[in-house]
Amino acid sequence: MAALIRGLRAGRVLRGLGSVAVQGTLSPQCSNVRRGFHRAALLRLANDSKSDTSVPPPSYHEVDTAGESSSSSAHGESSEDAQPNTSFQDQSGEHGEDYETEEQLQARILTAALVYCVCVVNAAPSESTGWRFTTNHRPGFTDEMLIGRCLQGRNCISKKTAEFLRDAVEMRLRMLIPYIDTWPRAMSILLLPHNIPDSLKHLSTMVDDIWYYAGDRSTDVNWYTRRAALTGIYNTTELVMVQDSSPDFEETWAFLDNRIKDVVNMANTAKQVQATGEAVVQGLMGAAITLKNLTGMNQRR
């Protein structure tokens, strides 16, 4: 009964998404994907009736393959979107077996939406909801959830900060690889004035998350400078990636390495300058006191 309700819910949601996405301009690609997706929904219903709500946390590999396989076939999609069970049930949890947290449903929808990103962007351009769909459901939309879960799965807290930042940005940019041909279009849509508040929000949430999981707990102006630096790194690397033609985007990762090194150097230089400044001030104070002593101004008569 519970599984049936969930299946109904899932089916309704997916059908709803599908119908709006392919409004009007139905390319054969799209309808295939849609059919594949309905198959996936049925698959999921079958899976859900067997398994319980407790699902092991996803590994980096799982989510990566989920992202990369979505462009080719949709059938692998649903069965692979494992989510951690994030419902709070520690002490007095009274959740039934069929309880699904908001996060789990969000994760399901977002993973499903990844498919539609490809579908719409590859279809003939139309000024209808197709494009807005892209902006609402770009992979970046899933940043907060996917990166957070990926990183928790990898137990990344022990890595050094610079390496961690590099890995996080690389992982996030690798999620673009399946869509890299149409990504410039998506970027230009994101820059439309109508969409800028949303895209800025997504970007800032993602950068905040990366820094948080890198271990940043600053509560002063460093909070802002660090996030600004990482935003710059991410945006420039994204631009480089879009026009990179080297095998497996090696040039992009080299560029990313250099940018991260630059930021680290700048931070260290700033620290050194500050330390030097303090030392100079102390030296000057010492000199002033010595002068006062020599001229006898320090003595109290």
Add this chain to the structure above:
Amino acid sequence: MHRFVRPQLLLCDSKQPLLPTAGQLCTNHKSVVSSVRAYVVLPPTNDEEEKAMLHRMMRVDHAGEYGANRIYAGQMAVLGHTQISPLIQEMWDQEKQHLRKFNEILAENRVRPTLLLPLWNIAGFALGAGSALLGKEGAMACTVAVEESISEHYNSQIRTLMEIDPEKYSELLQLIKEFRDDEMEHHDTGLEHDAESVPGYQLMKAIIQAGCKAAICVSERL
């Protein structure tokens, strides 16, 4: 309170109400455990507005304590070698403690600090040093004015939280009450040490309090 996925996450012009119907199925289930663990000050919440409100409160309180710290630092810089310095140092140490607590809360709850912190750094130090140049009475008058503003601000926060839900915010209320009592103590100490005998006391107090109100207003938003 169990809220389903926000409609904005879906397509803007979808004609079918997708999740609201599905959401009704979920309202029968119990949602997030509402008990507050002893060491957590801000209650965990899924409601966006409540989270925004709590973050705003913590942001402005953090900015306030940071500013108070810098004011005492400025006063100590000028009056550090006088008779009044142990008293100012004691009050400064209490403010440092408050700031440490707010730093913890901000870090734990991922609250964004206010962008104007460098401004409060300079302004606070300048205010402290400037008032201390008027002598010990000037420093005390500045303390009285600032602590009165801060106490008033904490009181209004306490009122807000009590109106919403005193039990849910019991930890937070306790913390704010404790800090408010400390600030009132500083205010009384300032009065005891001849704050009112500085020339132009009323004018100085009015200006400082107006500045504090503006700072609080801006720090909440920025």
